[in-house]
Amino acid sequence: MNDLEMYREQLALCDDRIIDALVERNSIVEKIMAYKEEYGMPILQPLQEKKQKRRLEEKLTHNKYQEEIYDVFDRILKNSKRIQARKLFDYNIVLIGFMGAGKTTISDYLSTVFDMEIVEMDQVIEEREEMSIPDIFATYGEEYFRDLETALLEEMQERKNMIISCGGGTALRQRNVEEMKKNGRVVLLTASPQTIYERVKDSDERPVLKGRKNVEGIAELMEQRREKYEAAADLVVQTDHKSVLQVCEELVQRLTEMEETNV
Numbered sequence: 457m458n459d460l461e462m463y464r465e466q467l468a469l470c471d472d473r474i475i476d477a478l479v480e481r482n483s484i485v486e487k488i489m490a491y492k493e494e495y496g497m498p499i500l501q502p503l504q505e506k507k508q509k510r511r512l513e514e515k516l517t518h519n520k521y522q523e524e525i526y527d528v529f530d531r532i533l534k535n536s537k538r539i540q541a542r543k544l545f546d547y548n549i550v551l552i553g554f555m556g557a558g559k560t561t562i563s564d565y566l567s568t569v570f571d572m573e574i575v576e577m578d579q580v581i582e583e584r585e586e587m588s589i590p591d592i593f594a595t596y597g598e599e600y601f602r603d604l605e606t607a608l609l610e611e612m613q614e615r616k617n618m619i620i621s622c623g624g625g626t627a628l629r630q631r632n633v634e635e636m637k638k639n640g641r642v643v644l645l646t647a648s649p650q651t652i653y654e655r656v657k658d659s660d661e662r663p664v665l666k667g668r669k670n671v672e673g674i675a676e677l678m679e680q681r682r683e684k685y686e687a688a689a690d691l692v693v694q695t696d697h698k699s700v701l702q703v704c705e706e707l708v709q710r711l712t713e714m715e716e717t718n719v
């Protein structure tokens with residue numbers, strides 16, 4: 457055997473060790489999940505992720521392949537998150553609720569911790585139509601816009617393990633709710649009119665709030681919608697005075713408990 461053949465053989469053995477280590481690592485991830493479940497511990501533990509990152513940084517100081525190894529660990533971490541997400545959510549998570557309730561914010565956080573794909577419905581529709589939502593409403597009317605929402609929710613039935621962040625009005629149409637529920641768990645985020653006002657007062661991006669961007673106007677529209685939102689929801693998470701992490705932790709905990717009682 458010449459040197460080149462020998463090096464190639466060493467490389468193949470190295471790959472085998474990497475594969476074995478990855479399989480072991482993934483099975484440890486699953487054991488940690490089972491442990492947390494058994495002892496009712498929070499699934500999201502952002503401090504732990506930071507601790508792992510610090511340990512890696514210390515270990516890789518002065519390593520000449522530092523950048524390349526970080527890159528690999530980035531993928532490893534993403535894949536661990538995906539393993540968790542696939543195990544926890546064998547369905548789409550559909551977030552509904554009033555403007556400013558936190559659908560986008562909570563979707564972003566969940567997507568980061570579980571490496572799940574997000575469908576931000578308003579944004580997808582705007583991109584596909586190449587028009588802003590106020591322009592779609594003005595040009596084609598609300599029915600047309602709601603039909604686009606229905607079609608998008610139908611498409612989502614082909615997928616699972618997605619986070620669907622709905623438009624504020626999506627759940628008002630019964631047909632949309634039926635589509636959401638086919639392979640999704642519907643989570644209603646709520647907040648008081650006062651909280652919503654505080655969250656949206658400095659933004660002009662919400663045409664439905666035009667002329668009523670005050671606590672009374674918000675309370676009135678919220679009350680008109682409340683029954684439909686609540687009827688659509690599999691789960692209601694109240695978000696007033698809670699951090700984004702607290703809302704996500706509660707949401708994940710209650711979703712997983714719901715699955716356990718459904719089994």
Ligand SMILES: Nc1ncnc2c1ncn2[C@@H]1O[C@H](COP(=O)(O)OP(=O)(O)OP(=O)(O)O)[C@@H](O)[C@H]1O
Pocket residue numbers: 553554555556557558559560561562623624655656662695698699700703
């Ligand atoms: N739990 C929270 N605590 C404090 N601020 C929050 C919380 N959730 C969301 N926010 C803030 O409220 C504002 C509105 O949130 P977000 O855009 O996520 O709402 P939304 O439900 O997606 O609204 P829309 O239906 O209009 O798209 C944002 O500035 C966000 O940072």
Ligand SMILES: O=C(O)C1=C[C@@H](O)[C@@H](O)[C@H](O)C1
Pocket residue numbers: 555578589622623624625626662663664
């Ligand atoms: O609450 C609503 O009716 C809406 C909320 C936005 O997300 C957009 O989907 C649209 O402006 C309608």
Ligand SMILES: [Mg+2]
Pocket residue numbers: 559560561621
């Ligand atoms: Mg949003």
